[in-house]
Amino acid sequence: MDKKNLNIKSARDGIIAGHFTAHELTTEYLAEAEAKNSEINAYISIDREKALTTAKKIDKEIKDGGEAGPLCGIPLAIKDNILIEGGICTAGSKLLKNYTASYDATVIKKLKNAGAVVMGKTNLDEFAMGSSNENSAFGAVKNPIDIERVPGGSSGGSAAAVAAGTALGALGSDTGGSIRLPAGFCGVVGMKPTYGRVSRFGVMAMASSLDQIGPFGKTVADAEAIYTVIKGEDKMDATSKDATESQIAIGNPGSITIGIPKEFFAKEGMDKETAEAMEETINFFRSSGMKIKEVSLPNSKYALSVYYIIMFAEVSTNLAKFDGIRYSRTEDVTDSLLEIYIKTRGAGFGDEVKRRVLLGTFVLSAGYYDAYYTKAQKVRQLIRNDFTKAFAEVDVLLSPVSPTVPFKLGEKTDDPIKMYLSDILTIPVNLAGLPAISIPVKGREGKLPIGFQLIGKRWHDSDLFGMGKFYESL
Amino acid sequence: MAIAINKEDIQRLAELSRIDLQGKEEKLLIDAEKILGYFEELTQVDTDGISPMAGATNMVNIASADDVNEELVQKGIESFPESVKGCLKVPGVMRDIKQNG
Numbered sequence: 001m002d003k004k005n006l007n008i009k010s011a012r013d014g015i016i017a018g019h020f021t022a023h024e025l026t027t028e029y030l031a032e033a034e035a036k037n038s039e040i041n042a043y044i045s046i047d048r049e050k051a052l053t054t055a056k057k058i059d060k061e062i063k064d065g066g067e068a069g070p071l072c073g074i075p076l077a078i079k080d081n082i083l084i085e086g087g088i089c090t091a092g093s094k095l096l097k098n099y100t101a102s103y104d105a106t107v108i109k110k111l112k113n114a115g116a117v118v119m120g121k122t123n124l125d126e127f128a129m130g131s132s133n134e135n136s137a138f139g140a141v142k143n144p145i146d147i148e149r150v151p152g153g154s155s156g157g158s159a160a161a162v163a164a165g166t167a168l169g170a171l172g173s174d175t176g177g178s179i180r181l182p183a184g185f186c187g188v189v190g191m192k193p194t195y196g197r198v199s200r201f202g203v204m205a206m207a208s209s210l211d212q213i214g215p216f217g218k219t220v221a222d223a224e225a226i227y228t229v230i231k232g233e234d235k236m237d238a239t240s241k242d243a244t245e246s247q248i249a250i251g252n253p254g255s256i257t258i259g260i261p262k263e264f265f266a267k268e269g270m271d272k273e274t275a276e277a278m279e280e281t282i283n284f285f286r287s288s289g290m291k292i293k294e295v296s297l298p299n300s301k302y303a304l305s306v307y308y309i310i311m312f313a314e315v316s317t318n319l320a321k322f323d324g325i326r327y328s329r330t331e332d333v334t335d336s337l338l339e340i341y342i343k344t345r346g347a348g349f350g351d352e353v354k355r356r357v358l359l360g361t362f363v364l365s366a367g368y369y370d371a372y373y374t375k376a377q378k379v380r381q382l383i384r385n386d387f388t389k390a391f392a393e394v395d396v397l398l399s400p401v402s403p404t405v406p407f408k409l410g411e412k413t414d415d416p417i418k419m420y421l422s423d424i425l426t427i428p429v430n431l432a433g434l435p436a437i438s439i440p441v442k443g444r445e446g447k448l449p450i451g452f453q454l455i456g457k458r459w460h461d462s463d464l465f466g467m468g469k470f471y472e473s474l
Numbered sequence: 475m476a477i478a479i480n481k482e483d484i485q486r487l488a489e490l491s492r493i494d495l496q497g498k499e500e501k502l503l504i505d506a507e508k509i510l511g512y513f514e515e516l517t518q519v520d521t522d523g524i525s526p527m528a529g530a531t532n533m534v535n536i537a538s539a540d541d542v543n544e545e546l547v548q549k550g551i552e553s554f555p556e557s558v559k560g561c562l563k564v565p566g567v568m569r570d571i572k573q574n575g
Contacts, residue, residue: 085549099553100553101553102546102549102550102552102553103546103549195530195531196530196531196533209528209529209530210530235538238533238535238536238538239529239530239531239533241531241533299519302515302516302519304512305512305513305515305516306516308509308513309513309516316491323492325555325564325565326554326555327555328555329555329556336565337565337566337567338492340565341492342492342493342494343494345491345492345493345494346493346494346495346496347494347496349493351498351501354493354495354498354502355502355505355506355509357491357493358484358487358488358491358493358502358506359506359509359510361487361490361491362479362483362487362506362510365487365490372513372516374526375516375519375521376516377526377527377528378519378521378524378525378526378527379516379519379521379524380526380527381524381525381526381527382519382521382524384527416505416508416509417508417509417512420509430530431530432530433529433530433531
């Protein structure tokens with residue numbers, strides 16, 4: 001089996017045709033994952049036994065003439081803030097290092113039904129809070145393309161696992177760019193679905209009005225194959241919804257207009273390489289016959305402030321449940337209940353988590369609530385209105401995923417604002433609840449990866465896959 | 475929203491958030507000042523007549539039936555750090571007044 005050139009479709013076809021078994025495929029990927037993990041640190045845990053048992057079961061089902069699922073035998077890596085029944089789920093936090101999940105997240109149930117083989121749980125910034133994957137209690141993840149650089153965060157482990165060839169696909173979660181930024185930095189495809197397209201039941205909530213689970217793949221088609229399995233309404237998540245997905249006419253490029261949000265191409269802060277790569281990408285689409293139109297999202301310049309206020313507020317609320325009584329008891333404190341809370345959270349949470357919980361408590365406190373939280377919610381509305389206006393004129397929007405190429409480990413860890421600015425181009429999408437995909441710019445072999453982002457109209461997730469496959473095919 | 479946050483505020487927020495800052499108050503204060511200072515830019519935005527956007531969808535709240543999933547209840551109990559005969563065991567909240575004087 002030529003593992004390097006395998007994709008989800010060819011791997012599935014290979015298993016069904018009997019060229020190799022799911023067990024053989026899983027064995028290969030496990031060996032690769034185990035060999036590379038000491039260097040890349042993409043996985044917090046690898047479950048060899050369970051993966052091989054699942055693979056064997058799938059082989060037997062196929063041999064017995066059973067129906068092959070859409071992901072049958074495909075080795076996938078799962079971000080460690082998504083619950084798998086009976087497995088440890090740490091969220092990258094010391095506080096949950098011994099927490100065992102009681103049930104499968106809806107996305108996991110769906111992956112299992114589709115025949116996927118779960119390789120293990122991937123590393124992340126603690127509770128998905130970070131842009132570089134340096135905030136994990138289990139150590140930083142290294143970028144497989146250049147191990148002196150960060151893989152991006154917070155789903156850095158999932159992106160690195162796919163980029164390093166240790167899984168054929170992965171799941172991540174995206175609150176402000178946590179799928180798209182690492183995909184861009186590691187040179188793989190990552191997609192954040194429309195808010196509500198994928199059930200959040202069983203993902204540890206960070207900021208509930210922004211979180212969305214999404215796929216990573218080597219190609220757009222691979223990401224789409226995973227997305228197709230995990231999407232859909234779920235009665236366990238009241239914000240999930242089925243929706244008709246329109247498809248723009250990819251076969252008729254002249255009918256498609258791509259919007260270029262000028263604010264996303266600000267000269268300051270963007271490196272030359274990224275600017276050039278974007279120009280090439282825009283020219284590619286233009287020469288295919290698509291129309292290019294500059295649009296303006298004037299309020300997006302406030303997105304960082306709006307996002308951080310709202311996210312801090314939701315984080316402080318969502319993380320209140322980690323109190324040392326439920327989920328885990330890590331500290332041996334018996335004096336008083338209050339002391340258990342304070343010591344468990346003090347010892348269990350890392351610095352970034354503490355910073356966010358504290359500031360969330362601040363923006364929600366009496367006297368500051370309206371000035372910060374309500375104000376941010378209002379500007380959020382303005383940001384969404386800008387997108388609505390732009391989408392009246394164009395079909396999709398195109399921008400860089402990040403203003404810069406992947407930065408070095410340790411480069412931004414001392415300056416939270418500098419770190420937060422890494423997400424400046426991905427955040428507005430979450431605030432508006434839109435779908436977006438990060439696709440590697442072609443022809444960058446031997447260079448640091450650069451990703452471009454396509455943003456779609458709400459519920460038009462499939463437009464992004466259509467556009468992405470079109471880009472990859474030429 | 476002029477920000478004036480001091481060491482006492484940080485201490486108070488830590489109490490409210492039930493977090494032991496383990497001596498990192500100083501660094502947190504510096505970061506908080508920077509971050510809250512950055513948020514000042516929102517004062518420039520005219521939001522008169524704009525309604526706050528609380529979620530990413532425009533969906534209307536619905537109530538679902540309160541079905542008890544016994545299996546999940548059981549699993550929840552099993553995964554809880556301590557339990558006794560199907561009841562969750564937690565540290566005491568009340569104290570004997572006499573004992574504490």
